[in-house]
Amino acid sequence: MKYIYIVSAASAWLTLCGATLLPYATPDQRGVEVADQLRRNYNDLTTDCGAVSRPSFLCSGVILRGTVYSDNYRAWDPSPQSTAQGGTSFSYLRKDAKFKALASFHKNGYILYPEFLKPVSTMTNVSVLCAFPVDASSHTRLSAGCGDHTSTPQIEDYCQNLGVTTAGQWNTHYRNNESSHRRACGFNVAANPQGKGAEAFIATLRSMKYTEGENFSNAGPNNNELRIAAWSSGLAEQLPIQAFFYLTGGVEFAKKDQRAFYADGGRFVPVIKLAFPATPGQDATFTYSSADQASLGDVVCKRYIDSASWEKRFDPGLNAQAWTLSVIPTDCGRSIGAGQTEAFYSEMLRNYGNSAEWKERDGGGMRRQLVCLISTVRTKDVWNLEPFRPYTTHEKAVAAGCNNT
Incomplete structure (x- = not known):
């Protein structure tokens, strides 16, 4: 990108x-x-x-x-x-x-x-x-x-x-x-x-x-x-x-x-x-x-994603090009608690889950990557998620830097 x-x-x-x-x-x-x-x-x-x-x-x-x-x-x-x-x-x-x-x-x-x-x-x-x-x-x-x-x-x-x-x-x-x-x-x-x-x-x-x-x-x-x-x-x-x-x-x-x-x-x-x-x-x-400033911690978001786009990038683990969904969360999306994680994922799935890029190589780990990113790198400007990554435990995802393999 x-x-x-x-x-x-x-x-x-x-x-x-x-x-x-x-x-x-x-x-x-x-x-x-x-x-x-x-x-x-x-x-x-x-x-x-x-x-x-x-x-x-x-x-x-x-x-x-x-x-x-x-x-x-x-x-x-x-x-x-x-x-x-x-x-x-x-x-x-x-x-x-x-x-x-x-x-x-x-x-x-x-x-x-x-x-x-x-x-x-x-x-x-x-x-x-x-x-x-x-x-x-x-x-x-x-x-x-x-x-x-x-x-x-x-x-x-x-x-x-x-x-x-x-x-x-x-x-x-x-x-x-x-x-x-x-x-x-x-x-x-x-x-x-x-x-x-x-x-x-x-x-x-x-x-x-x-x-x-x-x-x-x-x-x-x-x-x-x-x-x-x-x-x-x-x-x-x-x-x-x-x-x-x-x-x-x-x-x-x-x-x-x-x-x-x-x-x-x-x-x-x-x-x-x-x-x-x-x-x-x-x-x-x-x-x-x-x-x-108002207290915002209890606000329920209507939007968790400010913008997102698909990019094809080289992945060292695969040694091949792979689709990446590059997500820029809203301020509210960056600060959510565990209770709104499913709503965040649902918005992402609703807007991007039917795309060919998601379906081309769905490894089942998009939600796990999202949870990992929320847990570890909320302040990162852009969050990158790859559909080919498999589902794994939260602990293993964190240990892998959210790059589930």
Whole structure:
């Protein structure tokens, strides 16, 4: 099997069969790294991501959404209204895009990876459609929340369609409309006619200098607003969620979201304490603490395998080529107790047991190898299992390094 390692100042990444994955790390290691990433992204003032058509939200900043926990739905699933509209509201926090509170004064929520920095996801794209320097009451707008506000007699439109392309022009338009959030225009950053999404998004951020008094007032909402195309429900295993965050008073709800996401997607996503700046001169802070994490040991997984692929490799014991199932477990799969071993094996058998590679030379030892790997090398990035290996005792499998002969 061929591995491609990409090493940066941030971390080492592992690419396997076209999927970009984080090497195994303990929850605390992962949490510390995510907090560091958030700080780097917050302080990264890049104006584009390599081209005028690539806005800086693709590779910098912190994209976050405030949510309300409920046992009746998942916080990361679009609401029925968002699904009907075709878009969901987020905010963008960066050193040059500051505010002191979220709409509705939410105390917790989640953070998405910037598109070009997401380490683990099979979701092809998180599409930002438009950006407003202020909270634009987008839940009652047309065009996926980017266009006309349904409660005003005027017709609202994208800024570019109104001839508004700079921060100064946006401010003039905003003040001419009595600083009404419902009358504010949003910049088309998805498919603006000039293909200059980066310039449009920077105009959004620079426009916030004109609303700094609002951003740090005691009357909400204070945040800017991004509209992101709504995705389907039930995609916990695919969504590029970087962290669950909480503000003072919200940690217990963040922990509940963390447990629910772990159960649905099998991935550990850390809870991070977020503190918004109280004044324009201050900065947001991102803090990881092991004490803020939910207890996950009793969670029953829905997914034990993150990905797997068949490879034909030379085996010294056989002195011949043999099929290997290379498995990358979910975080939950790596940490299961004896009570979930059969469920793990059943998932593997269900997804791969009917393949010709499994049946070609079934030695009956796949379950024994799995148990051996769980017992001895949970932290190994990739688990390799060969169907030709025979069934044996657990003790003999461990002694053979899980390579039953």
